[in-house]
Amino acid sequence: xxxxxxxxxxxxxxxxxxxxxxxxxxxxxxxxxxxxxxxxxxxxxxxxxxxxxxxxxxxxxxxxxxxxxxxxxxxxxxxxxxxxxxxxxxxxxxxxxxxxxxxxxxxxxxxxxxxxxxxxxxxxxxxxxxxxxxxxxxxxxxxxxxxxxxxxxxxxxxxxxxxxxxxxxxxxxxxxxxxxxxxxxxxxxxxxxxxxxxxxxxxxxxxxxxxxxxxxxxxxxxxxxxxxxxxxxxxxxxxxxxxxxxxxxxxxxxxxxxxxxxxxxxxxxxxxxxxxxxxxxxxxxxxxxxxxxxxxxxxxxxxxxxxxxxxxxxxxxxxxxxxxxxxxxxxxxxxxxxxxxxxxxxxxxxxxxxxxxxxxxxxxxxxxxxxxxxxxxxxxxxxxxxx
Numbered sequence: 023x024x025x026x027x028x029x030x031x032x033x034x035x036x037x038x039x040x041x042x043x044x045x046x047x048x049x050x051x052x053x054x055x056x057x058x059x060x061x062x063x064x065x066x067x068x069x070x071x072x073x074x075x076x077x078x079x080x081x082x083x084x085x086x087x088x089x090x091x092x093x094x095x096x097x098x099x100x101x102x103x104x105x106x107x108x109x110x111x112x113x114x115x116x117x118x119x120x121x122x123x124x125x126x127x128x129x130x131x132x133x134x135x136x137x138x139x140x141x142x143x144x145x146x147x148x149x150x151x152x153x154x155x156x157x158x159x160x161x162x163x164x165x166x167x168x169x170x171x172x173x174x175x176x177x178x179x180x181x182x183x184x185x186x187x188x189x190x191x192x193x194x195x196x197x198x199x200x201x202x203x204x205x206x207x208x209x210x211x212x213x214x215x216x217x218x219x220x221x222x223x224x225x226x227x228x229x230x231x232x233x234x235x236x237x238x239x240x241x242x243x244x245x246x247x248x249x250x251x252x253x254x255x256x257x258x259x260x261x262x263x264x265x266x267x268x269x270x271x272x273x274x275x276x277x278x279x280x281x282x283x284x285x286x287x288x289x290x291x292x293x294x295x296x297x298x299x300x301x302x303x304x305x306x307x308x309x310x311x312x313x314x315x316x317x318x319x320x321x322x323x324x325x326x327x328x329x330x331x332x333x334x335x336x337x338x339x340x341x342x343x344x345x346x347x348x349x350x351x352x353x354x355x356x357x358x359x360x361x362x363x364x365x366x367x368x369x370x371x372x373x374x375x376x377x378x379x380x381x382x383x384x385x386x387x388x389x390x391x392x393x394x395x396x397x398x399x400x401x402x403x404x405x406x407x408x409x
Contacts, residue, residue, distance in 0.1 A: 026161045032150045034209050039162070041207065042142045043169060045200020046195035050173025050273070052076060053367070054266060055189030056114065058181055063119030066257075070250045070371030072128050077246065077364035078130020079110075081357040087137045088353030089224065092215040092346070096141050096203040104201040106134030111194035115187040131194075135202050137229070139166075139226045140352040141210070143336065148209055157284055159336055163329045164280025170273030171226075174266035184214055216346040225343040225351040230402050234342065235358040237298065237395030238335055242362025244305060244388040245328065247370035248272065250319075251381035254374035257319065264314055268321050274288055275322030280329030294334050295396040301327035302389025308382040324385075332359075338399065362388070 029035060053073045060069040083103070090099045107130065114127025146158045180192040204210060225231055249269060255263035304324040312320065335355055342353035366388065374381030 024052060026157060026164075026281070027163050029150055029154050029158045030209070032154070034207055035149055035158075038142060038145060038149070038207050038209065041200050041204035042138045043165065043200070045138045045204055046166070046169050047173050047176060047196045047200070048107075048131075050170040050269075050385075051177040051189065051196070052111075052131065052193045053249055055177040055181065055186075055193055055267070056355050057249065057265075058177070058189060058262070059114070059186040060070075060124060061253070061262075062121070062186060064121065065107060065371075066250070066254060067371035067375060068121065069253075069408055070367045072124055072169065073250070074364040074368040075125050076128040076132040077367065078362045079129045080135045080365065081132075081360040083135060084137055084353040085224070085350060085359045086393040088140045088350045089334045091137060091141060091144070092349045094215065096144075096210050096213055100136045100138070100141065100201045100205045103134045104198050107131050107136070108134070108194040108198055109340035110134060111190045115190040119213060129191075131190075136197065137349075137356070138196070138204060139356055140201070140349050141204075143352050144349045145209055145213060148213060149386060156337065160284040160286070160329075160333045163333050163336070164284060166276060167277035167325070167329060170260055170276065171270045174269040174273075178263060178266040180352070188371060215349070225339075225347040228342050228344065230355075230399050231342040231351065233398045233402065234335060234338055234372040235354055235393055237392045237399065238355055238358035239362040239365070240388045240395060241298070241301065241328075241335075242359035243369075244302070244362075244385040244392070245359075245367035246366030247361025247373075247381070247384045247388070248324075248366075250322050250367050250370040251374050251384075252321075253377045254381060255258060255311070258378055259314060261314075268314070268318055271318040272321035272325040276328045277325075278322075279326035283330040283333060286330070291400040293407055294331075294338060294400050295393055297327065297331040298336050298389070298396040301331045302386055302393055304326075305382070305385035305389055308385065309379055311330065311382065360391045380387030 056072050057069050060072045087099055087103055110127045110130025117123035117127060145156055146155050150158050177189040179190040215392055252265045252268050256262050304327045307320045337353050339351045340348055370381050370384055373384055
């Protein structure tokens with residue numbers, strides 16, 4: 023029976039997993055670092071827009087970078103994109119809160135975010151036997167939650183030690199270091215894209231994959247709204263440092279949910295909308311807006327449903343993608359999530375300015391829209407796959 027331990031025992035897996043984790047820490051550290059840095063001089067609504075620009079930059083850049091990986095090799099794309107992202111972080115850190123420079127830096131940092139997630143998932147067939155690939159996906163997504171536990175805490179620690187700009191500089195350093203170790207792994211250096219017919223729409227020429235992408239947009243919107251709302255919650259409680267701890271609590275719940283799901287057996291078509299429903303339901307208790315201790319517990323509960331849903335989404339994307347477009351399909355899932363996250367962050371700021379409870383209303387509504395999209399994916403008749 024495939025297990026997470028069997029995946030971890032495979033040669034090179036610990037190396038690429040750890041390097042990928044380090045390189046992706048800015049995915050969780052940078053949004054909070056940008057919020058804390060921007061909040062010194064702008065409103066919460068504008069700070070939310072800064073985060074939205076960062077995540078939108080990732081959304082725009084990911085498919086183009088992934089298509090380059092598919093057609094060429096991983097290391098040149100990873101090094102080039104990480105360098106561009108680092109420049110963006112430097113511009114943001116040196117902006118002194120000036121909105122134009124801050125937004126420019128956030129956009130570049132997002133655009134250059136290395137596609138480590140898509141690259142790693144393209145490597146699994148070369149790293150583990152076919153029977154272990156599903157377990158590898160689940161383990162990968164479960165361990166990704168460590169990023170969302172450690173990332174906010176790393177950002178808070180850097181800000182506490184050396185000031186708000188240090189959070190951004192730390193994100194840049196972690197990203198560059200992770201990419202350097204990942205790109206030097208033998209399996210990464212030896213990987214080549216699969217030759218295939220190239221269609222301008224890539225994997226998005228499959229209608230069911232488009233529906234899946236829309237569902238992931240809604241999922242990302244729910245998740246992306248939470249850091250902004252929690253920032254407002256923490257400010258109302260009189261301790262801005264609560265934000266990082268509450269996000270870490272949510273990620274801890276997600277880590278637990280992901281590790282449990284590594285033992286799950288493959289499900290049928292109904293599995294995808296069912297997991298989306300559990301995900302949406304997990305956000306409803308947040309409307310109680312309890313004291314910090316209770317909020318930490320509810321945040322942990324709200325995180326449990328995300329990794330199982332994302333695991334099912336990536337497996338579905340791999341199954342639906344035309345031959346030779348899997349890496350780009352993974353990137354579109356990432357892009358969909360970050361587009362949704364950007365939208366959620368931008369909309370949550372004004373809603374939270376009304377009240378914290380109003381801000382928390384957004385996530386379950388977005389989750390219901392995700393359920394509707396996943397129902398379409400599960401119930402639509404499969405179209406003939408084009409070569």
